[in-house]
Structures are given as structure tokens and as C-alpha cells.
Amino acid sequence: MKSNKETVQKNSSSGRPVDAFDRRILGELVRNARQTYAEIGTKVGLSAPAVHDRVKRMIASGTISSTNAAIDPMAVGKPFLAFVHVDASGWGKSERMMKLRDFPEVEELHSVTGDCCVILKVRTANADAMERFLAQVYALPGVRATRSYVVLTTYLDRPVQAEVTETWPDVPLPVG
């Protein structure tokens, strides 16, 4: 902290800043969203209604974008994970790229800089299913190459920004 003045962060949609209480509440909800407002209130030092108000506000403003259950990939029959780099021509935000979204195996789809234009996170039941998926990707128009990185072990799979409190940036964001 540079000063004793609170480090706040402008929210994406509305102009309401996210203060220290909000951050601690977020941290708790990211760790475990099944806690009661009273429990969270005890931890962060607020009453249950106060916590409720803040959560409601953060949901409305989009700071909390969703809350969802995390499923054990093993239990759900998809233990095979890979990162797939796709190199293609003429894919700038095209509908062709969007087709990748429709594959149920695709868990994430990012457009990136570097020696490929897209990175996919793909989950299948086994190597066989992965091979079939890759064949489908190659069949898409414009795809020049793919490179797959098969995950052997996942050592960390933090639910996005688990440590909201600690990692708060000192650096202000660019406006807009």
C-alpha cells in the first residue's frame, strides 16, 4: 500500500468501487460458495444482511459473474486433458473460430499471440476420443496445424483469483 487511503478498484460495469470488505467476501466465496452469509460475516466482521447486500450488489454489477459447482473430471468420465494450439489462416474473430466453441470437449478457447492463433483446453474420456476430436479440428477450413500438450498431472487448478485479498494490484488499471 502506498498510502493509508484504501486501494479500491473500479468495477467493470457500474462505477461502484470494490473495497476491502468486498475483497474478503469475494475471497471467501471463491474458496467456498456454500457458506452462509452469517458465517462469512463472522469471518470478515460484518452482519449477515451487510454481507448479503454486498454480494447482491456484486452479482448485479457483474463482479461475481457466476457461481458454479466444480466437478471431479475423473468422476465425470473425462480424465484426459490437453492444451491444443491451433494455427490457422484468416481467423480474425471469424465464425470459423467460433465453431470450436460448439465442441463439448472444448472447455476454454483463447485467442493468443505467438506461434499459434488459438489455444484450447480440451477434455475427453481418453486418448482415442482426443484423436477423434483433433481430426475434426483439422477438418475445419483454414486450419494449418495443431500442436497438443497432454497433461500428465495437474498440480494446481485454482478457481480464478482464489487469493483476492493478497494479490490485489498496486498498479491502477487503464481507464475504459
Added chain:
Amino acid sequence: MKSNKETVQKNSSSGRPVDAFDRRILGELVRNARQTYAEIGTKVGLSAPAVHDRVKRMIASGTISSTNAAIDPMAVGKPFLAFVHVDASGWGKSERMMKLRDFPEVEELHSVTGDCCVILKVRTANADAMERFLAQVYALPGVRATRSYVVLTTYLDRPVQAEVTETWPDVPLPVG
């Protein structure tokens, strides 16, 4: 489906199979974990207590590993996302690899096959913070090279296995 017999899936810990009702409940909870049991029950065709029993069981068995809030990275001050490939020597499940886990910027850490041994998903406030992070990674013993893929746009960030129902594998898993 190959037969009218139900496609079931052995759970990771206990021997209880996950049936069609469980899958639909999981699908609902992955999409939105703030629904009431009554709502889910209406959708899947069960009573609230029945849904509750199943969710409780799936939590106990580890099928539902956690439920957590998803935060808008922008609102939380970490809009800069990159996948970082790390190549290092002598990192087989070592404590040295584990050190990467302690960086708050590191959201995921996977050991992979291919031209690097580790893939990181890293989130920072900006390019500057990313550069500082990479410098720290290079300083780790054994690190030979890193390659970063800066994410321009994220088109899909499905909460793990969003489409539990549809993508259920026909292929049985290897035992154990």
C-alpha cells in the same frame, strides 16, 4: 447409448455410480449453483429432498469437489492473462516445480508432454506485472526457457464440464 441399460460411471472414491439424474443435477449446478433444490428438482423431475440427498452424496464422495464464485478478472484488477510454457531440467515432480504454485499469479499448473514440461496459466494486472513474474520464474533453478502466449480474447471459459449430460462418454474408463 448402446443399449437401454443405463450408462453409469464409477465414482472416484466410493463405488457409487453416477446415474442420469445425477448427471442432470450436476449439469444444473455447474451452470448455476445458486438454484434451489426445488428448482433443480422441477427441471430434472425429482423432489427437493431427493435432489438434496443426491447432491449431499456427491459432495461427500468427491464428485462435486467444490462450489465457488467466479469473479470477473477485470473487476478484480487482473485482466492480463497468459499461458506460460516452462522448460526446465530435472523437474520430475520436484519441490522446485511446486514453488510455482506459491505465486499468486499462477492460476493453473500442469505437467505436460511436449516441448516443455510445465504449462502455467498466469493472470496479472498488466504486462509489467507479467514481466516481473517471468523474471522470477527464470530465476528458479533449472529453468531453461519460457514461452508466453498472451491471451487477446477469451471466447469460451466453460466452468469445467458444463455439458455433463451431452458429453457423457460411451467409452468405459479403465478401472482404478
Added chain:
DNA sequence: TCATTTCCGGAAAGAAATTCGGCAAAAGGA
């Protein structure tokens, strides 16, 4: 200094989670 706004806490009302039989279907034995 006073008015206005913001935000909290306690209490109350409303809604949901959880418990508790009872029952029916399935599973397992003899």
C-alpha cells in the same frame, strides 16, 4: 453547521434447507 447520502445492525417475515416417517420398487437370498 446542517442536510444528504451511505451503510450497518437488529428484528421480523419469508423462503429454502434439512429431517423424518412411510411407501414402493429393486436387489439379494434361501
Added chain:
DNA sequence: TCCTTTTGCCGAATTTCTTTCCGGAAATGA
């Protein structure tokens, strides 16, 4: 095959949590 045991569901009751409401304190601004 018949009986027993187990499993899993439902409806109702109970407990717990969420949500609303309101008074008041602290902060904000003129």
C-alpha cells in the same frame, strides 16, 4: 418363487437461512 433387506423417493414438518425493513451512526458535501 417368495421373502427379506436395501435403496431411493415423496409429502409434511421443522429448523435454518435468506431477505426485507427500519432506526441510527458515520461519512460526504454544501
